[in-house]
Amino acid sequence: MSASHSLPAVASHYPDRPQFSGFMKPGRVEGEVSNLEVYGKIPEDIDGTFYRVMPDPQFPPFIENDPWFNGDGNISAFKIKDSRVSFKQRYVRTEKFTRERDAQRALLGKYRNKFTDAVEFKIRTTANTNVVHFNGKLLALKEDAPPYALDPESLETLGPHTFDGQLPSLTFTAHPKFDPDTGEMICFGYEARGDGTPDVCYYRIAADGTFLETVWLVAPVVAMIHDFAVTENWVVFPIIPQVCDMERLKQGGEHWQWSPETPFYIGVLPRVGAKPDDVKWFRYPNCFPSHSSNAYEDGSGNIVFDLGLSEKNVFFWWPDKDGNAPSPESIHSQLTRFTIDPRAASLELSAAANVQVLHNGNSEFYRLDDRFATRPYRHAFFDLMDPALGTDFPAIAPQLGGGYPLYNSLAHLDLDTGETEVYFPGRTHMVQEPVFIPRRGSKEEGDGYLLALVNNYASMSSELHLLDTRNFTTALAVILLPLRLRHGLHGNWVDAADVEK
Structure with a gap:
């Protein structure tokens, strides 16, 4: 839709759809609350801020069945100091947000389809997928555009961030990786020359914001690369078989369509000094790769790559060309390990030779x-759905909302022993993504705390649950919020000591 076309009627309420109902009803709150209620004890050695972002549309969309994660990016900051917690929340002032606020109505059309918009945007993003701290700024990320920079303290939006004009691509990953020794940020953009382009742009950024190198690649298919992984010497790009077609976009269709005929491609590129033709695109039978856990190199120089893997299309709201999609309750994603020889002549991967399931549970x-990160590790933390734990599904079902996978517990997997510890927050609770907080003064891997936002469907409000990894199955503290925060996507812990460096 161009600006010359008449606009749809202004919606006075959100659509009567699962993704806009119950706990998923948009909250649209900005503000701050000091001294949140704490039940239990927050250790005094925790000093920092947990930042997270959620899609939270400020106006009802004019595409009625808009996916839940097409909402405006709303950043939450939970500052923990002296065993107290304060909360602050502000929207990212993207071009979309400010122009819609001026117009007092939705102007953005379908998810990543500019041909359905009411107006033309210069930067068409909601900045709603992840938020990271880098070189003194918060970066709000969504993989269809450059980051938006924010002030870490006030959450004031500073504007689009192109690293002083160094950013080579039109897009930027929502999952940058950080070298724990150098602070280097390793990034990429897919559809890097614009919608429907097969170009992938890989780049490394020094801790001071200087670009160290850029490598342009061409992917074997125009498809989604949501997350990726980095080792000491290699970069790994898992391609989700959700494909883009420009003709479909121009006809007002969806950006993504599940392709059961497309294999799972895994791109492998040298991390430093690569040329475009150095990339290898390994192939594995069609499946859905979800988020990465970690990657490293073993003693033989093989890449060990751990990620979630499902046989079915996890993004079920984008079916295949015939409209086929799995029912949400049938989707089962497992933490899975790929072992890849980057020097191999054959690009074909097999379950027998290259794949090991690390955990049988439904996880993400x-x-x-x-x-x-980037090196051998022992401890993995994740969301887990285990119906046997005792969740009261009949009681909470009317309030769940919809459009996203549900997880009722937090898990800790010891990769050396294979043992799993599980924290179950309660019969009327679901968990969001956790973050790990190292114990001050301890260099032992996994020694610290796990913090996660938890949905309480009985009170219809949000809680923070803090766990000590030395006693994982019991909450150390539960922090209550006087409001409900919609299901979010990603976030990160920023230690006060790291900000002061």
């Missing part, structure tokens, strides 16, 4: 002790 949102 994998996190680790970030001090061990």
